[in-house]
Amino acid sequence: MRFSATSPSSFSRLLLALTLAAGLSGPALADVTLLNASYDVARDFYKDYNPMFTKHWQAKAGEKVEVKQSHGGSSKQVRAVADGLEADVVTMNQATDVDYLAEKGLVAKDYAKKFPNNASPYTSTMVFIVRKGNPKALKDWSDLAKSGVEVIVPHPKNTGNGRYTYLAAWGYALKQPGGNDKTALEFVGKILKNAPLFAAGGRDATTTFMQRRLGDVLVTFESEAELIAKEFGRGEFEVVYPSVSILAEFPVAVVDRVVDKKGSRKQAQAYLDYLWSKEGQENAAQNYLRPRDAEVLKKYATQFPNIKTFSVDEVFGGWTKAAKAHFVDGGSFDQLYVQK
Amino acid sequence: MSAKKNNVLPGFGLALGYTLVYLSVLVLIPLGGLVLKSTSLTFAQFWDIATTERALAAYRVTFGTSALAAVINAFFGLIVAWVLVRYDFFGKRLIDSFVDLPFALPTAVAGITLATLYSTNGWIGKHLEPLGLKVAYTPLGIVVALTFIGLPFVVRTLQPVIEDIEPEVEEAAATLGASRWQTFRRIIFPAIFPALLTGFALSFSRAVGEYGSVIFIAGNMPLISEITPLLIISKLEQYDYVGATALAVVMLGISFVLLLAINGLQWWAANRHNNRNTGGEQ
Amino acid sequence: MSVRRANTEPAWVRYTLLTLAFAFLALFLGVPLAAVFAEALRGGWEAYFGNLVDSESLHAVTLTLIVAAIAVPLNVAFGIAASWAIAKFEFRGKSLLITLIDLPFAVSPVIAGLIFVLMFGAQGYFGPWLFEHDVKIVFAVPGIILATLFVTFPFVAREMIPLMQAQGKDEEEAAVSLGASGLQMFWRVTLPNIKWGLLYGVILANARAMGEFGAVSVVSGHIRGETNTLPLHVEILYNEYNAIGAFASASVLALLALVTLVAKTLVEWRMRAETAMLTAELPPEKTN
Numbered sequence: 001m002r003f004s005a006t007s008p009s010s011f012s013r014l015l016l017a018l019t020l021a022a023g024l025s026g027p028a029l030a031d032v033t034l035l036n037a038s039y040d041v042a043r044d045f046y047k048d049y050n051p052m053f054t055k056h057w058q059a060k061a062g063e064k065v066e067v068k069q070s071h072g073g074s075s076k077q078v079r080a081v082a083d084g085l086e087a088d089v090v091t092m093n094q095a096t097d098v099d100y101l102a103e104k105g106l107v108a109k110d111y112a113k114k115f116p117n118n119a120s121p122y123t124s125t126m127v128f129i130v131r132k133g134n135p136k137a138l139k140d141w142s143d144l145a146k147s148g149v150e151v152i153v154p155h156p157k158n159t160g161n162g163r164y165t166y167l168a169a170w171g172y173a174l175k176q177p178g179g180n181d182k183t184a185l186e187f188v189g190k191i192l193k194n195a196p197l198f199a200a201g202g203r204d205a206t207t208t209f210m211q212r213r214l215g216d217v218l219v220t221f222e223s224e225a226e227l228i229a230k231e232f233g234r235g236e237f238e239v240v241y242p243s244v245s246i247l248a249e250f251p252v253a254v255v256d257r258v259v260d261k262k263g264s265r266k267q268a269q270a271y272l273d274y275l276w277s278k279e280g281q282e283n284a285a286q287n288y289l290r291p292r293d294a295e296v297l298k299k300y301a302t303q304f305p306n307i308k309t310f311s312v313d314e315v316f317g318g319w320t321k322a323a324k325a326h327f328v329d330g331g332s333f334d335q336l337y338v339q340k
Numbered sequence: 341m342s343a344k345k346n347n348v349l350p351g352f353g354l355a356l357g358y359t360l361v362y363l364s365v366l367v368l369i370p371l372g373g374l375v376l377k378s379t380s381l382t383f384a385q386f387w388d389i390a391t392t393e394r395a396l397a398a399y400r401v402t403f404g405t406s407a408l409a410a411v412i413n414a415f416f417g418l419i420v421a422w423v424l425v426r427y428d429f430f431g432k433r434l435i436d437s438f439v440d441l442p443f444a445l446p447t448a449v450a451g452i453t454l455a456t457l458y459s460t461n462g463w464i465g466k467h468l469e470p471l472g473l474k475v476a477y478t479p480l481g482i483v484v485a486l487t488f489i490g491l492p493f494v495v496r497t498l499q500p501v502i503e504d505i506e507p508e509v510e511e512a513a514a515t516l517g518a519s520r521w522q523t524f525r526r527i528i529f530p531a532i533f534p535a536l537l538t539g540f541a542l543s544f545s546r547a548v549g550e551y552g553s554v555i556f557i558a559g560n561m562p563l564i565s566e567i568t569p570l571l572i573i574s575k576l577e578q579y580d581y582v583g584a585t586a587l588a589v590v591m592l593g594i595s596f597v598l599l600l601a602i603n604g605l606q607w608w609a610a611n612r613h614n615n616r617n618t619g620g621e622q
Numbered sequence: 623m624s625v626r627r628a629n630t631e632p633a634w635v636r637y638t639l640l641t642l643a644f645a646f647l648a649l650f651l652g653v654p655l656a657a658v659f660a661e662a663l664r665g666g667w668e669a670y671f672g673n674l675v676d677s678e679s680l681h682a683v684t685l686t687l688i689v690a691a692i693a694v695p696l697n698v699a700f701g702i703a704a705s706w707a708i709a710k711f712e713f714r715g716k717s718l719l720i721t722l723i724d725l726p727f728a729v730s731p732v733i734a735g736l737i738f739v740l741m742f743g744a745q746g747y748f749g750p751w752l753f754e755h756d757v758k759i760v761f762a763v764p765g766i767i768l769a770t771l772f773v774t775f776p777f778v779a780r781e782m783i784p785l786m787q788a789q790g791k792d793e794e795e796a797a798v799s800l801g802a803s804g805l806q807m808f809w810r811v812t813l814p815n816i817k818w819g820l821l822y823g824v825i826l827a828n829a830r831a832m833g834e835f836g837a838v839s840v841v842s843g844h845i846r847g848e849t850n851t852l853p854l855h856v857e858i859l860y861n862e863y864n865a866i867g868a869f870a871s872a873s874v875l876a877l878l879a880l881v882t883l884v885a886k887t888l889v890e891w892r893m894r895a896e897t898a899m900l901t902a903e904l905p906p907e908k909t910n
Contacts, residue, residue: 035845040861070844071858075577077844083743084753085761085843100579104745155560158570158577197477197559200451203861204556207452212459212476227863328578329392337562338393347711349794350804355707359719362700366771367726370737373747377740416646423643427636437883438651443829444879445658446853447731447836449872452860453657463653488650496826500785500819520631535784542727542780549730552836569730576732581740588733595728600721607717610787 030066032267035258037087039074039160041202041224045287046091052283053274057267065267073201074160075100081255082106088259088268091252093160095312095319098251111253117292118313120249121275122284125309126168128240129209129218129225136216140242141172144217145190152208152215154199156192157333161202165219166333167322168246171315175244189336210236221248222304223288247309250289371592378585389586398568403594405479405567406547409486413543414536417494424495425502439496442489447552454485455557477559482567485554486547493546494539501535534610541602548595655876662869673859673867674874681847682855683874685763689851690831693770697827698820701778706812708779709786710794720783726775734772735840738765761843766851769837774827781823782816789815821886829879852878 038046050067057065070077070087078097081087082104090107092098098119101107112119130138136149144151156162166188173179173187199205202220209218210232217240220228225239252272259265274280281291285300297304316322326332378386389395423429424436442450458465458475468475475481505528513523551569559565568591575584630636663670673679704723708716726734740746742759752759759765793815797807813820835853842849844858852875860868 040858041863043858043862068848069846071846071862072839072844075579076840079576079579080761080843083739083745083760084749084758085845158574198561200555200560201861203863204452206863207456208459212456213461214459231863231865323578329389329575329580329583334394334562347791348798349710349791350798350807352707352711355703356711356713359700359704359707362703363719363722366768366775367722370741370772371725371729373740374733374737416642419639420643420647423639426630427640429640433887435647437880438647438655440825440829440879440883441651441655441876443826444833444876445654445872446833446856446875448853448857448860449658449869450654453654453661457653457657463657464649488654491650492826492829496822497781497784500781500822501788503818504785504788520635531788534787538780538784541724542776545724545728548728549733551730551732569732572730572732576736581736584733584736585740588730588736591733592725592729596721596725599724599728600717603717603720603724606784607720610784614787614790 030064032063032264033066033068034088034264034268034271035068035070035086036089036091036271037070037077037081037085038091039077039093040071041221041227042091042093043069043071044227045283045289048287049275049280049283052279053271056274056277056279057270061270063267065271067271086258086262087255088262088264089252089254089272091250091272093248093250094163095249095251096323098253099320101253101255106255106257107253108256112251114254115252115272116276118249119251119253120292121252121272121280122250122289122291124221124223124248124250124289125245125307126164126219126242126248127222127225127245127307128242129220129228129237130216130240132236132238134238134240138217138240141169141187141191144169144194144219145187147194149194149217150196150215151191151194152197152199152205152218153192153195154202154205156198157327159201161205161220162198163323163327164221164246164248166326167312167316168219168242170326170332171246171310172242172244174315175310185332185336188332192336206231222290226288241305241307244308244310247311249311374585374592375589377582378589380582381586386586389583390590394562394566395568395571395587395590397563398566398571399590399594401479401482401564401566402548402568402591403598405482405486406544409483409490409547410540410544412483412487413490413494414540417491417539417543418498418532418536421495421498421502425499440492442491447489447550448556450488451485451553451556454488454553455481458484458557476557477565479558479565481557481559482554482565485557486550489550489553490543490547493542494536497535497539497542498532501532505531530609530613534606534613537602537606537609541599541606544602545595545599548591658869658872658876661865662873665866669866670870673864673870678847678850679852679855679867679871682850682852682871683878685766685850686832686852686875686878689763689766689770690828692767693774693831694824694827696771697774698778698824700775701780701782701823702820704779705782705786705816708783709789710791723776723779726772729772731773731834731836732840734837735769738768738772738841760841761845762849765841766838766849769841770831770834773834773837774831777827777830778820778823781826782819785816785819817889821889825883825886832878833875 036046046069050069053067054065057063070085074092074094074097078090078092078100081090082101090098090101095112098107098111102109102111108114128138130136138144138149143149153165154162156166169188169191170184173184176183196214197208199208202224205218205220206224206228208214210228228237252275254265254268254272259268276292278293278296281293281296284291285296285303288303290304291297291300312319312322316325324331381389420439424432455476457463458481460466460469462476465476475484509527510523513527518526549569551567551573554567555570558567560570568587572584572587575587708720739760741748742752742765743749744753759768793811794807797811802810833853835857838851839854842851842854844850844854850858852871856868856871856875859871
């Protein structure tokens with residue numbers, strides 16, 4: 001038995017942990033418990049952030065706060081909250097999701113103004129991941145539309161990553177000389193023709209590109225490049241920054257209906273406020289999310305190359321409009337696929 | 341009900357009553373809620389959602405690949421069940437136990453694993469590629485995933501029935517001069533045919549609704565490799581609950597009719613078999 | 623064992639069938655299973671076990687076992703009742719009833735979860751009432767159990783109906799005419815006859831109950847350490863770029879499903895031992 005030779009400790013740890021698990025469901029030790037419903041790749045960020053906040057709040061208000069996490073696809077999480085998941089706060093990766101909660105009256109209509117920076121404590125942008133040495137010399141969005149290039153993207157209609165990619169390419173086309181909605185539709189259509197498949201999600205797209213070695217370029221969040229390095233090693237790929245890309249914002253909000261019922265508004269508000277503190281911003285930078293705080297951004301400048309970005313609000317007039325024009329049934333994405 | 345007249349066995353009322361209550365609480369009422377939700381659409385709206393070009397293509401892909409997968413499972417499932425019950429060989433128990441694996445693995449894991457195996461550089465895919473066969477990210481990939489998740493049904497419905505066949509009957513046939521093939525065709529196959537149909541129906545209906553494993557290997561290209569459950573998810577991503585229920589109701593309706601037909605056939609086959617054996621008792 | 627001669631095929635048929643069965647199982651079960659373990663063990667045993675002992679994984683295992691332990695017996699009781707009524711009696715609408723029992727399979731797991739959200743969710747039919755009385759069904763353990771019951775609903779019943787049908791009702795009728803009570807008949811005649819079908823039904827239902835992802839995912843709420851079942855945990859780990867953890871948890875699920883198989887083997891051995899004792903005492907005619 002190899003395992004007993006190499007790791008006698010892991011087995012006794014397993015036993016110990018099993019005995020602990022049996023007695024785990026005792027009464028909570030905390031004064032207040034918060035539930036944070038979040039998107040799936042935010043785990044690393046909040047795993048570090050939650051203990052920081054617990055410590056901060058203990059020192060400031062003398063209260064023990066325990067923060068529980070719920071992670072899943074962004075829209076799915078928001079549907080769960082609307083259907084009764086008692087999350088005190090939501091921390092998402094697209095504004096459409098929080099907009100839905102606002103429309104249902106669960107969060108304030110003006111949630112984006114309740115916190116600085118459009119209620120998004122950090123940002124990211126869409127970048128290209130290419131094979132080592134960039135053999136196809138892919139530099140900008142226009143290279144992705146060339147014939148013979150294979151592009152790996154998550155489903156443009158159903159996933160956050162896919163939608164950001166779609167809008168980024170659309171915005172790039174609009175900014176070209178003579179660019180308008182018609183040329184943009186054509187341009188995005190060319191890129192999507194180069195996609196051999198639509199991956200089920202961001203993670204699936206990465207596996208397809210890195211492990212199954214399909215495609216010449218993967219379009220994904222800048223912050224995800226670091227996760228890819230962690231899983232697959234740094235020597236396998238390069239990150240390419242296009243000439244212009246989209247600003248991905250990650251809106252947060254307090255869920256009024258829940259905090260009013262539980263009486264946890266004060267703690268929930270403080271939990272989100274603390275995201276803008278120096279510690280919170282540093283934590284964002286360490287997780288490769290671009291901090292809003294200029295000083296922190298400067299400190300980590302090497303890890304965040306300059307890139308021109310446009311926001312969804314500037315180019316598309318907000319997420320609600322963008323979704324209506326492109327991602328609802330019969331929107332521009334569907335038009336690309338249904339024969340006339 | 342007419343059941344009492346010529347039947348001395350007890351417990352009919354209790355058994356059927358319990359069945360109906362349990363069925364209603366757990367299945368009929370919740371599904372009724374689903375249908376009710378979809379009625380907030382007018383018929384014209386419902387029809388528009390249910391018959392878009394993409395929806396029609398998705399039904400074709402979903403039901404076509406499911407039927408193909410169920411046929412594959414029926415054929416190989418029969419062989420596997422036969423081998424597991426009748427033959428002795430090394431490692432039989434171990435192999436028997438792995439038949440349930442497709443249920444135990446979360447569908448997402450199955451999908452990710454199959455996509456990796458069948459993509460052009462995967463353990464299996466790289467041997468198929470030179471033959472010009474692309475599996476991952478084509479409708480063929482959907483068939484592979486659906487065959488995987490439906491595999492246990494045929495094997496597990498046939499096993500107890502094959503175990504139950506009395507050896508005396510086969511021996512009698514053999515003594516009467518029937519060849520092994522004749523015995524199989526005339527005696528064994530009719531006895532296991534109803535169970536085979538049941539296994540087919542279960543494998544098929546499980547495949548029709550499957551989502552988790554398929555999306556990882558399908559490629560999800562509109563009109564080509566897009567399954568109906570993906571369209572339902574797509575509606576939900578737009579917070580369109582009503583549209584999602586409309587598609588779900590269509591799926592439910594088609595599945596219901598198909599299952600009803602298979603079950604009718606199954607029932608007919610079982611009665612014919614029993615009547616022939618007992619000399620017709622009705 | 624020695625009377626097998628008349629029941630076996632010629633050797634070449636036997637080997638062809640064995641080869642076909644092996645090839646099919648290897649392709650569709652063996653290779654995927656090997657791939658799961660290969661991924662899980664990519665970082666060695668230390669990483670494998672290290673990923674399994676964190677409290678969230680253990681909680682997920684516990685919750686998964688609890689849910690299966692509740693859902694499977696409920697569906698067994700239903701399965702016995704339904705197959706008794708359907709296989710032993712004639713009544714109108716039987717095909718319809720069987721089809722309705724099958725229906726949960728054809729319902730996409732996502733929809734299976736959604737129907738309970740539509741019923742018990744905050745925007746659902748009973749949601750406001752539940753909210754007022756502070757009863758949590760969806761996004762809590764009861765919702766997970768409901769969804770699991772729904773997706774494993776047909777297994778036991780569908781295993782036993784064809785079996786009971788194939789057996790007919792002569793033996794039970796004989797028992798009753800000899801004056802056995804309903805319960806005696808069930809324990810002494812019916813149960814011994816259906817035990818294999820029942821066992822296969824339990825095995826299937828159990829494996830599916832522990833492995834169900836889609837439906838449970840909709841009603842769970844994904845609260846770590848609270849409403850995360852093992853399959854959900856697997857997906858979350860994978861999405862967080864912890865592939866080893868994800869596949870390690872998946873391998874645990876595969877192993878858990880084997881527990882019922884071990885139980886089946888034990889039952890088989892015991893029964894064979896009993897039969898052997900009986901045949902030693904009795905003339906070797908009837909072994910049942």
